[in-house]
Amino acid sequence: MADFSWDVRSPLDRALVVGPYGAQGDAGLALTEIRDFDLVQVMARRGKAGAMTKATKAHFGVAAPETPKAVAAADATLIWSGPDQFLVLSKGGRHALEMLAPVFAGSASLSDQSHARALISVSGDKARATLAKLSSIDLHPGVFGVGAAAATSMDHTSVTLWRGRDRSGLAVFNLLVFATFAESLWHTILDSAAEYGVTISHSEEFA
Amino acid sequence: MRIVCPFCGERELGEFTYLGDAKPQRPAAGADAVYDYVYLRDNVAGVMSEHWYHGGGCRAWLKVTRNTLTHEISAVEPAAGAGAAKVGA
């Protein structure tokens, strides 16, 4: 009997080269792929928004976002993804689909997206300048504050974007991008940021 | 053009896909009625109600009231089944 290993590979596994990229000197941008997460799409059933909200509150201790926001629960982030729906993002194994199924039984339909996306964290002085080349959203701090989220597009590709907690006084933007587009979009981000200098890394730590 | 998605806020045209006149209602049956629904258009020169899809965003279908002479958008509302989880809730 053959011996199999079921090793996982991030869709950015090949494209991501840890280290500096682009202009030399102080990097304007830090680009980090976050690996090992669970991501579940939760969609309320017809007329069951109230029940879904209640279930969310009971399970996560926070209400599900009803507007484009990312809400931090103890060990998960609930990210609005459309009317009557949100994504549950958690470290791998925390809130997997099977664990959430009983929570939302009857109130919402669940769909596993854990492998459908890559998660990229964008930060640094030039984070906004870089994202302005990719996103038509206004990311001014007065408009897109901590916890703001958007279901939007970058480079004609759907993404989920939200602002995490600031790090060292600088804004952190998180991006969920579709896995099969991830490598392509990654290169586009690098091209956009090359003039500022980029530090590339990956991590299993959640911001 | 920018459309104020009732769910997402104001967004760039590129996130949306256009379908067309939102006035005709799909008839259940009848060749003439369906022909009319599928093929004939008022082709309004002025204020028109239209179906747009926020496919590059929240995937809601929207009814957009827009002037075809000026492109001015005066109202945007969700399609009946967008956000329907709140129906009766």
Next chain:
Amino acid sequence: MRGNQANRLNDGGLIDRSAPLNFRFDGKAFSGFEGDTLASALVANGVKLVGRSFKYHRPRGILTAGSEEPNALVELRSGARREPNTKATTAELYEGLEAASQNRWPSLNFDVMSVNQLFAPIFVAGFYYKTFMWPAKFWEAIYEPAIRRAAGLGRAAGLSDPDHYDKVWAHCDVVIAGSGPAGLAAALAAGRSGARVILCEEDFVLGGRLLADGGTIDGLSAAEWVARTVAELEALPDVRIMTRTTLFGVYDGGTYGAIERVNDHLPAPPEHQVRQRLWRIVAKRCVVAAGAIERPIVFAGNDTPGVMMASAMRSYINRYAATPARRIALFTNNEDGWRTAETAIAAGLQVAAVIDARPDVSPAHRSLASKGGFPVLHGSVSGVDGGKSGVRKISVSLTGGARAEVEADGLAVSGGWNPAVGLTSYHRGRPKWRDDIAAFVPDGAPPGMVAAGAANGAFGLGACLREGFEAGATAARDAGRSGNTGSMPVADDAAFSLTPLWHVAGKGKAFVDQQHDVTASDVELAQREGFQSVEHLKRYTTLGMATDQGKTSNVAGLAIMAAVSGKSIPETGTTIYRPPYVPVAIGAFAGHHRDENFHATRLTPSHHWAAEQGAIFVDTGLWKRAQWYPRAGEKDWLESVTREVKAVRSGVGFCDVSTLGKIDVHGPDAGAFLDRVYINAFSSLAVGKARYGLMLREDGIVYDDGTTSRLAEDHYFLTTTTAKAGLVMQHLEFCRQVLFPELDVQLTSVSDQWAQFSIAGPKTRDLLKEIVDPAEDLSNEGFPFMGAREVKLRGGLKARLFRISFSGEMAFEISVPARYGEAMARNLMIAGKPFGVTPYGTEALGVMRIEKGHVAGPELNGTTTAADLGLGKMMSTKKDFIGRVMAGREALTALNRQVVVGIKPTDKARRLRSGAHIIPKGETPGPDNDQGYVTSVCFSPVLDQWIGLGLVERGRERIGEIVRAHDPLRGEDYDVELCNSVFYDPDGGRQRG
């Protein structure tokens, strides 16, 4: 250090004399300074002849000092970076700049094509419409090539553009076009209010006309005021000042286009940097403070090098300390033009005379003239002596009829000012005429936009500041910003008086549009021939269609038209204003999206593994898919593909089919929903089963197909074709949200969640047993054909297994979460090794589907019905579904429709080609017997010959008939037999076994 800059003043100007720059024009070495434009450096070096005109190849010099320049166009840079038609007046000087004059041969000084001037009596407006008609064949062969060679100004590089561009979004409350007094005042008011402001200035220095004309503001010199204002603006966190940036267009929803010339002032962009950047600025309000453009007066010889706009002459002298002439004559019809005489005197130049078309001149100017020792001539310039070496002598028609001559080497002209009404008119608005300034001013503007200062017809410095400041404050307030605007900058207003004068009658060519060589008599000819509408005038004479878009010529042209047609100027009207305000490089609009980055690329989960195997990839929409896997020694693709097919048919193979669209359909009404979108029933599908489904468009034509499985009572897993994945999702959401909102159903795309592989061939089960947990029953009873369920794999990983077959073999499709996709490919290779497992690509996939007679993209071409595809029986008669009613129309159910049929050449050695047409035997091909065509072909290893599918009139009734495959494009015509479209295992025993 002055180098050879003989016409450079010793001091003054905004140039940095400590930073000399070397450059070449037409191969000759010159020098200039940092802060120069190419034009100012040429002026400083005494170069007067800069270009040749479009039609007559007349010698031309520098007319203006800005982006309205019609004449001083050069080819800038060389090699792949050569930029034709670059305005010397806006090109910043840099070390090593190379420029060449254009539209001349062999040289600027001796241009053979200037012989065209001899034919000028014939080459009038529209002459080409009246001739070159005989003989007809000569047009393409002789006349047109000659015209094309003669036209066209500069030469494009002819090489791939080596530079990069990008595109950026910006958002603000107020965007301001122009940084003259009005623009700066607007920025000040809006910025102080707390508004987010973007100030765009096309020049590389802020200040607009203040740079050349100075003035006193708030008791400070213009330069001091600009410096103080800019410092204040830069200190405001939400004010962004963008120089080298032109706001070129306004689009719906308060979106503005702007082009930033990031690195055009350098020989080449530094590493990692772009050449130019396209800005899409979303602004709640816009203040257009783009100023005004001084307009010429049309007179004979007005295109002679050395004739220059009066304001441009001031720019060269004051801003660049470069003197266009030593002895200057001024021709003006207004007060403002006199400033050039003042400037010339202050710079120590001679003023030869001022020719003023007005009856009176102010006492101050009269005393200036007597102090300066030059005459004031009341009248008009009627001719200019001088050729390519520039102005020598000026003929003047004095009021009252006498004539005079003035010797000068430069002639400054001021015909008044035209507000820059482009931006305000781009939504097809028409400006309105104001008699007091004899100019068009904005009459309304696109929503959110307002004009201020000279752009609005307010020419005084004080008025510009006032209008700009008020517009900025109002814009900020409208955008919800209510901070304290502080005090308004104040300056005096100079008087502005003008006597309109457009055209001075005289002998010789008087140019209206200098770049396109449109003369006053061309305008008159157009009127005579009935081209009186301004749009006809423009199109017939090409007036205003040159690279300057008529910025210096349009108003004069229509004024002359008005005069000859006996109408007023406002009655004559203007043409439609069209963006962009200045020409913009096509590369900038493309940005990052060129070469390999034209569109995004989608990669399958096993892509990198396939690449390691040496797969050849094919573009399928945005996807890269493995097309085949060549092996050493195989001579061509056909050999590889044939091997792959044979391996599957005799053993086992696998193919990544993750590109299929995959949609989770959830909810209590999921089955009812699918019943309405598919022509066949799905609510009756048992849990654990899959079914092939066909969707129509509402017009009854087939839209898409795929296999949909029921994984739970309220959960279906739907697949679409690769091509239609996104569109089907959109269509289903439309059905869910708009057509059937009463149904409780939820949709999610899971296309990227699952890596899906087709495993096919008689040894499939053997292979799967190695991978799947031994507890899973894969037998025909335990997992029958069209079964679908979750299974556990060895090692505990969960997968979905579907017993479906596209190849006609015993086959399964297996899905694992996508990040296991690469591992799955590797494990299939390991597990399948004993069975000779072979990875296969899309070509082998295609071969096997054709052998099986399955329809795909070439048959689902947007015009075929279910019945055309042989799937008519699937259409349920028991329910409504999308497309049901329209599918019943007479022409869609006609008996003579082209339907899918199998096709094979009677000569087994013959290659069949897609796109060949089907013609009955023994008939001459023609539109009446063109009975269909070949849609898909392959070489079938099973049949050992080329086979195909086709859409053929009544094809299924004609099985066995020999017809012609007619392929004149490829010079082929051969007999083929119409046959059953299922070439392989027609009773399906293999896939069920």
Next chain:
Amino acid sequence: MKYSIFSLARAALSGHKNWQPTWRDAAPKDRYDVVIIGGGGHGLATAWFLASEFGIRNVAVLEKGWIGSGNAGRNTTIIRSNYGLPGNTGFYELSMKLWERMEQDLNYNAMVSQRGVINLYHSDAQRDAFARRGNTMRINGIDAELLDQTALRKMLPFLNFDNARFPVQGGLLQRRGGTARHDAVVWGYAHAASALGVDIIQNCEVTGFTRDANGKVTGVETSRGKIGAGKVGMAVAGSSSRVAAMAGLRLPIESHVLQAFVSEAIKPLIPGVMTFGAGHFYVSQSDKGGLVFGGDIDGYNSYAQRGNLPVMEDVCEGGMALIPMIGRVRLLRQWGGIMDMSMDGTPIIDKSPVDGLYINAGWCYGGFKATPGSGFVFAHLIARDQSHKEAARFRLDRFQRGAMIDEKGQGAQPNLH
């Protein structure tokens, strides 16, 4: 006055003072045998064919603005007959043949220039579709050649063959395709029709129809008064629905904006016309030197005659992807025309359900190349009350019958055609 090099030379001697108006700017009479609504290329061509081929000279062409102010004056000037479906193929070839004799017919140089039109393909599937279409053309007696990449490299070496997201693999070439000077087509038909007695009436907007007791159209109401007519033909492109509504008709048509662009003039760079097969971009170079190019429609119903920025970017992206040497060439002007997009992408030339009213509409963005053919078959229909055989499938009731002519296979979704 006959136009020729001789008349030009003679006129030059007198300073061009003796030229007459190219067409008579007529005032409306009370009644005409035929009134054509729309002074664009199609309307004027119809009038000229009525007068020259069908002997009907008591004809008026009513134009609400200046002649050629609609799509005739805002297109990308391409002529071709490379269609693949029955109904289209023969019609566009009829039109092409009329282009080939236009200058001689009209004594006006419309600069019909047959420098070739090539559709580029980037995949096997696209090549197969082009092969099908090219063979259709050949079977209909139309020239067509299928070029592979080797041939194409020789012909158009500047295309992006090697560094492209979707490399060019070949193309379908129609050498007889090309361009014509769009405004001159309008002026040429006006010139020739006027000479045959047709009244060309500008600044005359139709505001309604007059009908008799049986509902038959008896004339039109206009901004310049009522004008009686034996028959009324409409050729108003983007305004088709608005004019038809005046007669109580709804059409299978939507009005959409199509943008076009021109670059600064440059020395000859690009021969012929080419269309990108992997994006929305087509281009030719005018005799004046400008690259004339366009792409997809903006995508939503509009009567605004101006284009948006995203489509402008999309077109330029296509341009750069295909011809990377045009990066530094500058885009000079952007404009938009209103297209009468039909539900299958194919025109309608038919009697309307209203007696006496004839429809010529639904040209999508194919109207310019159809100008002479459209005029000819429309004149035929009006004069004979019977469709010309090459226009027999352009019936209004084809949608009811299911006999669509859908070259792109997009169905009843006009913005996808």
